[in-house]
Amino acid sequence: MTRNERPTSVAARVVAGVAIAVGSALAATAIAGGALSVVFARTVLTPPKKRDEDLRILGHDATTVTLSPSIDAMTPGLYSMWFTQDAGHARIGEIVTYSPTAVTRQLLGVDRGTLDGVSRARVGGWFYLHPSDLGVEWVDVDIDTELGPAPAWLIPAAEPSTRWVIGVHGRAVRREEALRAVPVFRKAGFTSLLVSYRNDGDAPSSSDYRYSLGDTEWRDIEAAVQYAADHGATQIVLMGWSMGGATVLQVVTRSTLAHLVAGLVLESPVVDWITALHYQGLAHRLPRPVRVAAMDLVSRRWSRALTGQASPIDLNRLDLVTRAQELRIPILLLHSDDDGFIPPTASRALAAARPDIVTFEEFDTARHTRLWNYDPDRWNSAIRRWLERLAL
Incomplete structure (x- = not known):
């Protein structure tokens, strides 16, 4: 503080600086939230080009396949198993054995590709690939x-x-x-x-x-x-x-x-869809304002440049x-x-x-x-x- 400067003027400068910093932080937060809303909206609307292969294949033989533990790997039933970016397909059946580190299931058949050397896969709900399978x-x-x-x-x-x-x-x-x-x-x-x-x-x-x-x-x-x-x-x-x-x-x-x-x-x-989109947003830990903003984006004509959609969607309908x-x-x-x-x-x-x-x-x-x-x-x-x- 200079000799002639009053304490009140210094305080005013400090308050102004804090206000600018807070305003900048809020603006950055709003920008980040807006960006997340756009990403969420586009993800919902855009057909995916590939699916995540979230299972590790630990081994296989002619009748079984051993997978890393997960909800999909440990849910009983009959499923498809896709691998090699969906170029390969197998059908898996019930659980044979399981442990904290591995789940072994029936391998009912390999319809496409080979499991040899494959380390990643995903489970899908399809079981049949063509009417001829029936x-x-x-x-x-x-x-x-x-x-x-x-x-x-x-x-x-x-x-x-x-x-x-x-x-x-x-x-x-x-x-x-x-x-x-x-x-x-x-x-x-x-x-x-x-x-x-x-x-x-x-x-x-x-x-x-x-x-x-x-x-x-x-x-x-x-x-x-x-x-x-x-x-x-x-x-x-x-x-x-x-x-x-x-x-x-x-x-x-x-x-x-x-x-x-x-x-x-x-x-x-x-x-x-409103209930479904809130659920999906929560699953990705998106705060409510981001979820609401994303739903607003898909519902508005002015947001077409952001979402890529030709026409807004009437979520209420x-x-x-x-x-x-x-x-x-x-x-x-x-x-x-x-x-x-x-x-x-x-x-x-x-x-x-x-x-x-x-x-x-x-x-x-x-x-x-x-x-x-x-x-x-x-x-x-x-x-x-x-x-x-x-x-x-």
């Missing part, structure tokens, strides 16, 4: 969508039938996911149509190559409903896994062809808990309390809001979209019983 007749068909022909598998019922099921896979997977449902529907006399939709790697892509979380994908499923009706279907069931569940819910609440749909089967579905009274047809809802990706919260809420039309089968231990894998007998029985009631 030992049934099938044919490749194209569904005429607004974006162009979308390939599908048509698997006729064992006997001529006007009852059809349209299988709709979830986010970041393809129609192979729906193959698990073919046997139980076929035994019930259904023809199966397993479809692709925009941006899934099989169907034509949209101009922005972004998911709309069901907000536009439903139009491709509407085209599949029209295809089924044009080919003799008089009773159509839509079955959707995960985001496929969100998509078929949009069909029956927005399509002019909704009257052709007799019922829905929803497996690990997204019933309310995708909330079928709030819109539960708009539903008019029977629904079988299958979800696990240990889903790990999409919480069963909204599924429970929908079941509570519409007990008159919703049959809720809540599993435990099974992971996201892997209820069949964990307990195929219970999964098949639940669908069979529901279809029997639907036929009355």
Whole structure:
């Protein structure tokens, strides 16, 4: 302090300096939070190019494979195991032995590639890769969508039938996911149509190559409903896994062809994206303001340059808990309390809001979209019983 400078002026300078520092810190925090919101939003909307191989392969022989311990490695059931960046595929079965450092499971077969020299892999819910794996007749068909022909598998019922099921896979997977449902529907006399939709790697892509979380994908499923009706279907069931569940819910609440749909089967579905996105954000330790900002970004037209999407997504329109009274047809809802990706919260809420039309089968231990894998007998029985009631 100089001889003529008063203490109050020094204090004022200190306060001003502190204010500038705090303001800069707050601005930096806001910028960082904004960047995280953009990253989260783009991650949700952008189809992934590759999947993490989060398991270590410790060894294998002709009938077993030994993996590093993890939730996936230690969950009972039948699963796919992908390796070599998805160029390789094997099927694994029940746990043979386990210890704190290793899990040995049945190796049911290697369909693609070789496990020799492979050290990393990931577990997936697909078990069948093609209709031919089921030992049934099938044919490749194209569904005429607004974006162009979308390939599908048509698997006729064992006997001529006007009852059809349209299988709709979830986010970041393809129609192979729906193959698990073919046997139980076929035994019930259904023809199966397993479809692709925009941006899934099989169907034509949209101009922005972004998911709309069901907000536009439903139009491709509407085209599949029209295809089924044009080919003799008089009773159509839509079955959707995960985001496929969100998509078929949009069909029956927005399509002019909704009257052709007799019922829905929803497996690990997204019933309310707001709940799902909060859960995903929490899983990545994102604070609430970042999560809220990300949802605002995907909902606003001005943010298209940040998210890359062509049109905003109406998350409220995708909330079928709030819109539960708009539903008019029977629904079988299958979800696990240990889903790990999409919480069963909204599924429970929908079941509570519409007990008159919703049959809720809540599993435990099974992971996201892997209820069949964990307990195929219970999964098949639940669908069979529901279809029997639907036929009355």
